Amino acid sequence: MQIKAIQIAQWVDGKIIRGEEDTLITGLNSIENAREGDLIFIRDKKYEAYLSQTHASAVLIAEEPTVPLPEKIVCIIVKNPEIAFIQILQKFGFSQPSIPKGIHSTAILEDNVQLEEGIAIGPYVFIGKNTQIGKNTIIFPNVYIGDNCQIGESTCIFPNVTIRENTIIGSQCIIHSGVCIGTDGFGFVFDGKEWIKVPQIGRVIIGDNVEIGSNTCIDRATFGETRIGSGTKIDNLVQIGHNVKIGDNCAIAATTGIAGSAVIGNCVRIGAGAGINGHITIGDNVTIGAWSGVAKSVEKDAIVSGFPAVEHSRAKRILVAQQYVPELLKRVKDLEMKIQKIENDCV
Amino acid sequence: MQIKAIQIAQWVDGKIIRGEEDTLITGLNSIENAREGDLIFIRDKKYEAYLSQTHASAVLIAEEPTVPLPEKIVCIIVKNPEIAFIQILQKFGFSQPSIPKGIHSTAILEDNVQLEEGIAIGPYVFIGKNTQIGKNTIIFPNVYIGDNCQIGESTCIFPNVTIRENTIIGSQCIIHSGVCIGTDGFGFVFDGKEWIKVPQIGRVIIGDNVEIGSNTCIDRATFGETRIGSGTKIDNLVQIGHNVKIGDNCAIAATTGIAGSAVIGNCVRIGAGAGINGHITIGDNVTIGAWSGVAKSVEKDAIVSGFPAVEHSRAKRILVAQQYVPELLKRVKDLEMKIQKIENDCV
Amino acid sequence: MQIKAIQIAQWVDGKIIRGEEDTLITGLNSIENAREGDLIFIRDKKYEAYLSQTHASAVLIAEEPTVPLPEKIVCIIVKNPEIAFIQILQKFGFSQPSIPKGIHSTAILEDNVQLEEGIAIGPYVFIGKNTQIGKNTIIFPNVYIGDNCQIGESTCIFPNVTIRENTIIGSQCIIHSGVCIGTDGFGFVFDGKEWIKVPQIGRVIIGDNVEIGSNTCIDRATFGETRIGSGTKIDNLVQIGHNVKIGDNCAIAATTGIAGSAVIGNCVRIGAGAGINGHITIGDNVTIGAWSGVAKSVEKDAIVSGFPAVEHSRAKRILVAQQYVPELLKRVKDLEMKIQKIENDCV
Numbered sequence A, B, C: 001m002q003i004k005a006i007q008i009a010q011w012v013d014g015k016i017i018r019g020e021e022d023t024l025i026t027g028l029n030s031i032e033n034a035r036e037g038d039l040i041f042i043r044d045k046k047y048e049a050y051l052s053q054t055h056a057s058a059v060l061i062a063e064e065p066t067v068p069l070p071e072k073i074v075c076i077i078v079k080n081p082e083i084a085f086i087q088i089l090q091k092f093g094f095s096q097p098s099i100p101k102g103i104h105s106t107a108i109l110e111d112n113v114q115l116e117e118g119i120a121i122g123p124y125v126f127i128g129k130n131t132q133i134g135k136n137t138i139i140f141p142n143v144y145i146g147d148n149c150q151i152g153e154s155t156c157i158f159p160n161v162t163i164r165e166n167t168i169i170g171s172q173c174i175i176h177s178g179v180c181i182g183t184d185g186f187g188f189v190f191d192g193k194e195w196i197k198v199p200q201i202g203r204v205i206i207g208d209n210v211e212i213g214s215n216t217c218i219d220r221a222t223f224g225e226t227r228i229g230s231g232t233k234i235d236n237l238v239q240i241g242h243n244v245k246i247g248d249n250c251a252i253a254a255t256t257g258i259a260g261s262a263v264i265g266n267c268v269r270i271g272a273g274a275g276i277n278g279h280i281t282i283g284d285n286v287t288i289g290a291w292s293g294v295a296k297s298v299e300k301d302a303i304v305s306g307f308p309a310v311e312h313s314r315a316k317r318i319l320v321a322q323q324y325v326p327e328l329l330k331r332v333k334d335l336e337m338k339i340q341k342i343e344n345d346c347v
Helices: A005-013 A045-053 A081-091 A312-322 A325-346 B004-012 B045-051 B080-093 B312-322 B323-346 C004-010 C047-051 C081-091 C312-322 C323-344
Strands: A016-019 A039-040 A058-063 A075-076 A181-182 A187-188 A195-197 A202-208 A217-219 A226-228 A303-305 B013-016 B038-041 B058-061 B073-075 B180-183 B187-188 B195-197 B203-206 B215-219 B225-228 B303-305 C015-018 C036-042 C057-063 C073-079 C181-185 C189-191 C195-197 C203-206 C217-221 C225-228 C303-305
Touching: A005 A016, A005 A075, A005 A081, A005 C189, A039 B073, A058 A081, A181 A202, A181 C081, A187 C036, A195 B080, A202 A217, A202 B045, A217 A226, A303 A312, A312 B323, A325 C312, B004 B013, B004 B080, B004 C195, B038 B080, B045 C225, B058 B080, B058 B225, B180 B203, B195 C081, B203 B215, B215 B225, B303 B312, B312 C217, B312 C323, B323 C323, C004 C015, C004 C081, C036 C081, C057 C081, C181 C203, C203 C217, C217 C225, C303 C312
Parallel strands: A039 A058, A058 A075, A181 A217, A202 A226, B038 B058, B058 B073, B180 B215, B203 B225, C036 C057, C057 C073, C181 C217, C203 C225
Antiparallel strands: A016 A075, A187 A195, B013 B073, B187 B195, C015 C073, C189 C195
């Protein structure tokens, strides 16, 4: 594929401020890997310095660069370079992986499975009874979907996923490999001698446009529902306990654990490796730093980090100060000796 | 299903102290989701306050509530409300998910697999040679069980589980989706140039009545056995290294990691996200707080937390005190200046 | 199998310094589990004390033991006891698990899959179009391999693994169960209202002789490649983000997370549960302690630990000092009172 820079600029409502409009663009790439013919983008000002050494032929950028540029590079000014880049990627014909439409002969569909048109179901898929699947949804090989589930339209379920009975998943979702949805929550009562299992009879409800990373686990509710709101993105190896409620458009990075019955608002961002206590509430638009331990509820719009998590600038001060405790011990010892001396002298 | 409150009270040896004995109970639910006709339970005193607003028709509770109650609610006093609730749930016909008895035509059983009666083996299951499976055990689709394994009676293995060769699993166990049992331990020797693999020729032995959460990994022993005692419950995404020994009736919450050759006693409780060092011993009845890092052996009956884990009340004092280090730095600086001044004045 | 101690010594270029050369060795075992007839090894001096109580018939050891020994035990001095032990294990006929050569009738191979000789492909395996697999590679049941992948020679892929399209894996690799390779990186742009997915069009390239533990996740690159160098060993439940580059002969312990675009050198050792920030560089031969949080780049040969990770001996001092903050608070308070008193007295 060969597209002139001017054409690309028009696709994304961009303005060429430097370089030849007729420069041919043949691919898209990252700054560091770009070769002649490639289009790149600059996410923000701090990456601008890398521009000087790129081999790319064109760059999408939010404002005129202030660094020296390679001789022939075409600069296209756009409002949001990253989103423009994604749009161009799609024009260049990038598409998500897929499998052939239809139901593979080895897929096993139990009684009363209801499928809409345009569905692709791969080999060795198992779908339980009464489950409904919306149109154009893709189910890769070796996926298990239990009884009485509902999966929306144009959702993609990658290989080796397990979706247990009664789960509801919306449309345009992407469920990556190894994900377990609707497995039992960790609920037991100790009767003085042994642990008695609390039957987990609730379910999981996932909204539209949700992405769930590989090997992430989302437990069903004890009663009622574990909920993931529309537009929320969850990374790999995340643990979501029973009865957790997560709002819309959240982003949760890898290896985070959210304990049972936590309630997370909309547009919450959680860094990697964080731990969220059970039965607490995280308000809308909260940002939680990576590796934080959130023990208590957090008010909306707050930025917190640390262990236990507190307001982020405070957390940074604490983290820095804690590095000086060894010296502090010594300084306090010195002070004690000096005071001792002063006191002795005064006697 | 419609059952009178008096009947329910009789099932669990309970006593109605308030409300109409003939009140009809039609379902079970949590306090917050309960509707008319539902039975709920109060685990302990601190949840009692929620009772005032419930729509439930009856409540199982350990002692007479002291809060104002909804007009018609029936109070049933029982010794352990949660266990009584579980018993009633079973009377109401709740049952774990299952699949049809028999061996699905697509299941592959290698030579000399020995199956007892009442077994259910789903589609696309693979069972290696010489493996024995006890009666009424259920194996969901896409499970792999290697050669020479022994699985007990009435155990349930959910989809996409991998059980490697020579593993022994007891009766009444529940193995959730994505679990890997008997995979190689992480054993390598650096020969000065590269890592030489130490063959992992041991196995995994799991007792009766064990539950293992989704995507948890239990490595085989280098030699001998990795052991999980009867009645132990393990949550999702837990890592259990080679040669770990875990006693009976432990509870291990999600995303915890237990390093190789650690020895954990009976009735140990480990909070989420904890890390247990290799080659240490945790005594019986120890409680380990969530996100603790346990570097050294812990005596029986201890409650520990923190990083490194120490006695819990001490750990709490440390955690709180550490929040004040920024101010401490400032206070010490002030003291230093004052001393300096005093010393100068004394000269 | 029965081998004389002298024969075993000859296999590994060892020297018998104690006991009967003709002692029959019938198996290999660990110190604690060894019975009569077993050979054991002592990794280093600190395990020597256990020798006094072993039931083993012979021991591989680097130098003459200084503890009292069981009466009849044969001592074989070798340069590296652990590596000698592995060599003897292989002589004793230990071999990795396998499946029959050939392609199982239920395996599904899409168009133009290229297989070399000696391959074993198990039941219910799916291999996408144009994928190439080298000779003697073993693919266990229920594995999914996408389109356009390349797998080297004598690599072993255990059950329920997912390898997404365009992935390259070298020779002599071991990929344990539940591993996900080439799943999408966690890349999204917030457009002010919702998260827009950044298509992940890169791939994963894994060198030779790499081992990857169960349920570990390795994301594909956004562009270009996520790379794992030859000889690197990765434990269970590890998260490796998009565009991460890991060098040769690294060892990465369980539940560690490495964020996107981190660059890890050769021979780096990372303890369990560590977190490595995105976009940083870890030099060759660095050692990172378990549960460390590495926020900034680390120079080659450094040993770091702690949160945030700093030079290891410093980190230990900080960790120890932090345990005394509660007392420090009290001491500072005492000092403040004394100073107050001195100041008052001086007026």
